[in-house]
Amino acid sequence: MTEAARHAASRLDTDVPEGGQPVLDQLVALLDxxxxxxxxxxxxxxxxxxxxxxxxxxxxxxxxxxxxxxxxxxxxxxxxxxxxxxxxxxxxxxxxxxxxxxxxxxxxxxxxxxxxxxxxxxxxxxxxxxxPGIEHADDMPDVPGPESLPTLPERTKEIADRVGAMVMPRPIDLRYVNDPPWVTRETGERSARNQVWMRADGVLPDEQLLHVCVLTYASDMTLLDSVLARHGVYWGLDQVLGASLDHALWFHRPFRADEWFLYDCASPTASGARGLANGRFFAADGTLIATVVQEGLLRVR
Missing domain, CATH: 3.10.129.10 (Hotdog Thioesterase)
Incomplete structure (x- = not known):
């Protein structure tokens, strides 16, 4: 571990920064x-x-x-x-x-x-x-750009205030394209897709492996939401016990994790107290950069 990373890691035990680059620096320290x-x-x-x-x-x-x-x-x-x-x-x-x-x-x-x-x-x-080799890729869905969407703290403030929860700062800037699952849970609108813009909340070093690892970190943040959204339940608001079981990622093209990418997720099936979800990562210019599939344990009481 480098000296700078060791110093950042030491702050994990003492500080909870407000967000942005300090929180991202802590993630970089965790990965070093x-x-x-x-x-x-x-x-x-x-x-x-x-x-x-x-x-x-x-x-x-x-x-x-x-x-x-x-x-x-x-x-x-x-x-x-x-x-x-x-x-x-x-x-x-x-x-x-x-x-x-x-x-x-x-x-x-x-x-x-x-x-x-x-x-x-x-x-x-x-x-x-x-x-080099043959090339083709799916097109990115037509969605609003990230700058026009509310931040995660803005999205969660009302429900956090209502249930008395504290929203912890995250190293990933996350913005829902469609209504988040805790909103559709109350409106009764069931969604087959969960679409989120993401990016590292700051500037990352140029090491390509680090960018891949940050995307890997982010890939586990909202994927199983696409399973729960189809049934109108959500973590902490209903009696849901969940855990990731397995996770697969394919990286198709180079990218930077500190630039916006769209995480387009859907759940094709759930059974046997397990839910399957798949996701596609698109860079802001529409380039398909990665694909993910995960199965999770989901026990809903």
Missing amino acids: LEKIEENIFRGVSPAHSPTRVFGGQVAGQALVAAGRTVPEERKVHSLHAYFIRGGDPSVPIVYEVDRIRDGRSFTTRRVIAVQHGKAIFSLSASFQTVE
């Missing part, structure tokens, strides 16, 4: 893992974490661990992960990297995240040298 041995890294969680480690955090940190063992010219193009146990935010997470294969074009890594002597998360990631 400490190397404790060859192929072994250590990460921490913010002091103001909930009872479990946020899934996007452990996925982002695991991808950092994998990427630190791969030549810089090879870019990650996919990851597949399983959430095995809830993470304990009060203790560090140890990431053990297995160098599965280094081929002529592709590199494969497997990462196990360990706490209290047990695996809490596993990830497989594939990296590829950049090469």
